Amino acid sequence: MKRRVVITGMGAVTPLGNSVAETWAGICAGRSGIGPITKFDASDFETRIAGELQNFDPIAYVGKKELRRLDPFILYCLASAEMAAADAELTLKDSQAHRAGVVIGSAIGGLTTLEKQKEILLRSGPRKISPFTVPSVLSNLGAGNVSIRFGARGPIGCPVTACASGTTALGDAFRLIASGYADVVFAGGADAAITPMAVAGFTAMGALSRRNDEPRKASRPFDLDRDGFVIGEGCGILILEELDGARARGARIHGEILGYGTTGDAFHLAVPPPGHEGAVRCMQAALQDAGIGPSDVDYVNAHGTSTPLNDRYEVEAIKTVFGTSAGRLLVSSTKSMTGHLLGATGGVEAILTAKALESGIIPPTINLETPDSGFDLDFVPLSARKSDIRIAMSNTFGFGGVNATIILAKYFE
Amino acid sequence: MTLEEKVLEIIVEQLEVTKEECVPEAFFIDDLGADSLDLAELLLEMEDTFDVEISTEELKKIRKIQDVIDFLKARNVTWD
Numbered sequence: 001m002k003r004r005v006v007i008t009g010m011g012a013v014t015p016l017g018n019s020v021a022e023t024w025a026g027i028c029a030g031r032s033g034i035g036p037i038t039k040f041d042a043s044d045f046e047t048r049i050a051g052e053l054q055n056f057d058p059i060a061y062v063g064k065k066e067l068r069r070l071d072p073f074i075l076y077c078l079a080s081a082e083m084a085a086a087d088a089e090l091t092l093k094d095s096q097a098h099r100a101g102v103v104i105g106s107a108i109g110g111l112t113t114l115e116k117q118k119e120i121l122l123r124s125g126p127r128k129i130s131p132f133t134v135p136s137v138l139s140n141l142g143a144g145n146v147s148i149r150f151g152a153r154g155p156i157g158c159p160v161t162a163c164a165s166g167t168t169a170l171g172d173a174f175r176l177i178a179s180g181y182a183d184v185v186f187a188g189g190a191d192a193a194i195t196p197m198a199v200a201g202f203t204a205m206g207a208l209s210r211r212n213d214e215p216r217k218a219s220r221p222f223d224l225d226r227d228g229f230v231i232g233e234g235c236g237i238l239i240l241e242e243l244d245g246a247r248a249r250g251a252r253i254h255g256e257i258l259g260y261g262t263t264g265d266a267f268h269l270a271v272p273p274p275g276h277e278g279a280v281r282c283m284q285a286a287l288q289d290a291g292i293g294p295s296d297v298d299y300v301n302a303h304g305t306s307t308p309l310n311d312r313y314e315v316e317a318i319k320t321v322f323g324t325s326a327g328r329l330l331v332s333s334t335k336s337m338t339g340h341l342l343g344a345t346g347g348v349e350a351i352l353t354a355k356a357l358e359s360g361i362i363p364p365t366i367n368l369e370t371p372d373s374g375f376d377l378d379f380v381p382l383s384a385r386k387s388d389i390r391i392a393m394s395n396t397f398g399f400g401g402v403n404a405t406i407i408l409a410k411y412f413e
Numbered sequence: 414m415t416l417e418e419k420v421l422e423i424i425v426e427q428l429e430v431t432k433e434e435c436v437p438e439a440f441f442i443d444d445l446g447a448d449s450l451d452l453a454e455l456l457l458e459m460e461d462t463f464d465v466e467i468s469t470e471e472l473k474k475i476r477k478i479q480d481v482i483d484f485l486k487a488r489n490v491t492w493d
Contacts, residue, residue: 063429064426064429065427065429069454128457128460130454130457131450131453131457132450135450
């Protein structure tokens, strides 16, 4: 018998704001968080736009010593985890600490630190490398630092599944609690990879939008004129708890996790197969895990990267899974506003999906002016819409052919 | 600023301790709450600031604040 798993806290830093509240206000207003790259001189780059955090002040969350030593992706984790724990009014008691876990995925980990220290290595030699290089670069140190900060002594995990990392983390956390192995888990994803190497690398793959002159229009999922994704950064962390424990402590419940599915394409490094069979099985696995059928789902927060192929094949996959009920389904991509937050995307989009269920406001797909041919779903174009939804799905897919789907529901006793 | 004052300034900044805690006989690990990584980072900062090289052997001998000052003075490092 699976135990029920609920969301009791949420924290995020995104290009739309340095909290869930600011980010959600941006989503409801249909605002774009994309602008020119300021983190480095990108003037020689073909792509010079990104979704950067604005005015994020880590000093509110860490001391000066930690600030110097922790890669930005870890700072984003600590900030988001602090906000999530405050939202959940959660303080771990010693008696429950060994039943508390942390699972925070990251696609790339501490790339900022790696690039900085590599410069020092080349310029000044191996003796000058910071002793904090390795603990800043390792992807699991987001989870590790959160565990240390909150005294969570249960399982620690960091699924590294490219752009599916955040959803894989939520799925792993969901299973840890549902199976009885843990009672509470900090779960989500983080990435801070707006760096010369990552931007150059994604550019070399032809993955990024080059709409440098109109940054706010660059991320345009499902639109005929989409030309690639816009790299973003940030973090989204949710506190997942076993239902009875959450109720016993009087926690406010934002929503429930009903099911999780994950599959592999076994097809190509970076391209999904036509019809995205792996995504079809992934969504079906999540539905089966949740014990519901396609017609029970009201809203899909799509992966919707704004790349030509992802969007085409995701639409095909959604139509295959939902069949006749696809007509009444709401589907939107919040990446149209946040950009693509890589490993953070699953965490942040699960939060936005939970907010949609909680508030009855469906995030729009902005910049969707002319849907591509055959893209005939209701993508909630241009502006947010009111709709009292009960069950929603969040998809993320990653390089290497990894697919992950999580199903959330409005909480009912 | 004397050499001693500059050393203390770096220790206060790097280890997030108070000036009052930084007596010459204070041990970095036992008295100032540093761990081995803190100490390695601190000595890197000393190397950069005073333009000296601290070998691995010498590094092992540095355990308290006075050890740093003695090391720098033995290398004729000055600060004004």
